Structure formats: C-alpha cells, structure tokens
Amino acid sequence: xxxxxxxxxxxxxxxxxxxxxxxxxxxxxxxxxxxxFEEEVRDALADLEVGDAIILISWLDxxxxxxxxxxxxxxxxxxxxxxxxxxxxxxPNPLGLHRATVLAVDGLRxxxxxxxxxxxxxxxxxxxxxxxxxxx
Amino acid sequence: xxxxxxxxxxxxxxxxxxxxxxxxxxxxxxxxxxxxFEEEVRDALADLEVGDAIILISWLDxxxxxxxxxxxxxxxxxxxxxxxxxxxxxxPNPLGLHRATVLAVDGLRxxxxxxxxxxxxxxxxxxxxxxxxxxx
Numbered sequence: 001x002x003x004x005x006x007x008x009x010x011x012x013x014x015x016x017x018x019x020x021x022x023x024x025x026x027x028x029x030x031x032x033x034x035x036x037f038e039e040e041v042r043d044a045l046a047d048l049e050v051g052d053a054i055i056l057i058s059w060l061d062x063x064x065x066x067x068x069x070x071x072x073x074x075x076x077x078x079x080x081x082x083x084x085x086x087x088x089x090x091x092p093n094p095l096g097l098h099r100a101t102v103l104a105v106d107g108l109r110x111x112x113x114x115x116x117x118x119x120x121x122x123x124x125x126x127x128x129x130x131x132x133x134x135x136x
Numbered sequence: 137x138x139x140x141x142x143x144x145x146x147x148x149x150x151x152x153x154x155x156x157x158x159x160x161x162x163x164x165x166x167x168x169x170x171x172x173f174e175e176e177v178r179d180a181l182a183d184l185e186v187g188d189a190i191i192l193i194s195w196l197d198x199x200x201x202x203x204x205x206x207x208x209x210x211x212x213x214x215x216x217x218x219x220x221x222x223x224x225x226x227x228p229n230p231l232g233l234h235r236a237t238v239l240a241v242d243g244l245r246x247x248x249x250x251x252x253x254x255x256x257x258x259x260x261x262x263x264x265x266x267x268x269x270x271x272x
Contacts, residue, residue, distance in 0.1 A: 004195050004258070006140045006229050041228055043204035047221035054220075057193075057231055059140050068179035084190075084262035085183035092177055093142050093260045095193055097233075122140070124229045126220035 006059065008122035009044070010037035010108075016118045019062055019089075030116040035123055037108045045126065048102055048110055053129035056098040056112065059122040063094030096121070099129065142195060144258035145180070146173035146244075152254045155198055155225075166252040171259055173244045181262065184238055184246055189265035192234040192248065195258040199230030232257070235265065 014033035035056065037045055048054070067090035069080045083091040100112035150169035171192065173181055184190070203226035205216045219227040236248035 004142045004144075004197070004260075006142055008140075009228055041204060041220075044218045044220045044228065046205070046218040048218070052221070055233065057229075061140070068177060069182070082180045082182040082184070084177075084180045085188070085264055087263055087266065091261065092145055092180065093193075095231075095261050097191065097263065124140075125227065125231050127223055127233065128221055130223065 006124050008038070008059065008124055009041045009126075010035045010123040012058070012115065012117045012119060012121040012123065014115060014117065014119040014121075016116070019118060021118065030114045032103060032111060032113050033115040033117070034109050034111050035126075037110075037123075039108065042108060045108075045110070048105055048126070050102050050105060052102040054100055054102060054112070055127045055129060056096075056100055056115070056117075056123055057125040057127070058096035058098060058117050059124050060089040060094035060096050060117075061120075061122060062089075062118075064090040065092055065094060067091060095124075142260050144174070144195065144260055145177045145262075146171045146259040148194070148251065148253045148255060148257040148259065150251060150253065150255045150257075152252070155254060157254065166250045168239060168247060168249050169251040169253070170245050170247050171262075173246075173259075175244065178244060181244075181246070184241055184262070186238055186241060188238040190236055190238060190248070191263045191265060192232075192236055192251070192253075192259055193261040193263070194232035194234060194253045195260050196225040196230035196232050196253075197256075197258055198225075198254075200226040201228055201230060203227060231260075 070088045072078045104111035206224045208214045240247035
C-alpha cells in the first residue's frame, strides 16, 4: 500500500518542553496550551467557539515509529504489550488523540485546557466531540 | 512546516462499497467489518482480544482535502460550517475516528462491529479506549 502525506494545520504552544515533562493523559495534570493554526486553514476553524468540546489529533514527531510493543511506563510487572493495545506515543503512525475544551479564540490561535502534548507538537486535525458517539 | 508520511497498517474489508452507502457515524446502522493488517505490524496487534473497546483511525482516501467548510448533509437550513467544527470526511487531513468493539481475532485479521468506513479504506492506527479519558 502506498503512503499518504500529512500536512500539519497548526502547532502546540505549551509550557511542556520535553517528553519527560508530559503526563500520559490530559487528565493527569496537563496545562492549558495554545494551538497556533496556519493561515491556509483559517476557514476550517472559523466556527470553533469558547466552550466547544473538541478532539485534537497531533503528530507525535518525537516518537519512535519502529516500536511495535512496549512495557507500560511505571509498571515493570506488566508484560510487553503490542502498541495497538496501548496509548504509547511510540508506534508506526504516531498519532495523538487529545480531548480538550476551547478556552479562548484569538484569530488563528485557540487556547485549550489539559493538553499533554509538548511545545511544538504538530496538530493535524480538529474534530468536535459527538456526545452520542465519543462519550458512550 | 514539513509534511509527514503515513503508512497504512491495514485495510477495511466491508460490505459498504461507496461513500453514498456509508452512514455518517458508526451508531447509524453500520455493519460489522474486518480489518486486515499488514504482516509488518503483527507484533503491534498481538494483544488485541475479543471484547476490547478500540478506536480505529482511518485515512479517508476518497475525501477532498481542499474543502475547508461544508454544509451539513441532509440539513440545508444550517449554514456552511468550518470543517474543524464538523465530522465531514472532506478536510485537510482526512482522518476518520471509529469507535468499535473487537468481535473476532484471526491472525492478521480482526472483526469489529459498527464500522462506517467503506471497503478498502486504509487503517493507520488502533488505540484502546481509555474509559476515564474517552468516555467522559
């Protein structure tokens, strides 16, 4: 099968600087952060509003794409596990899913809460949370 | 910003053949389907088990990537909306999020329920549902 090309639509601005700083999930103490979008997707984000529940999809560009199985962090007793059964950032296509709420909108910048992605992480898509699909 | 290259890890085998056949979300009458994975990711899927709640991420290869705003299907009264506030497949990076349950595991093939992606759709990642993050 052929490869596909992904172009980032924005980038994270965060106080989280290194992978070691980042909590594993957004509910484990991650800070508010800004997403700075590219001018060419201005029309795509025109309807994002404060209070919107969104899913940010990131490209974890510091990940190791050759990793297929991992031992869970902080738990040496668990066996090595295939990455499709984990949220490890190290995986063949290192996509991150981040559920967040829009805190502020300022032109091409939006502020969100609880984002565990580190500063500079590319954002590749934004979707609204669908209550009846994503929250069940 | 530079582009990134995504390599499909598998492909959908489904009775849904065209985009017009596909429901908009997996709870709107989508069929069970199989995912056929590539040999090189065998170790990544080794721990998927019947009953697992997973998120499949697809690459909607029939989408129009130049679309930034859409009028919702089946509702002409709604205004044109920026795609980051919709689940339209037409968007700059046409990623699909599909929540499903594993029904069967057979080597490199897994069967899932309620998959609205059409036959042949590339799958680019699989993640476990995290109850406390994804279901809130």
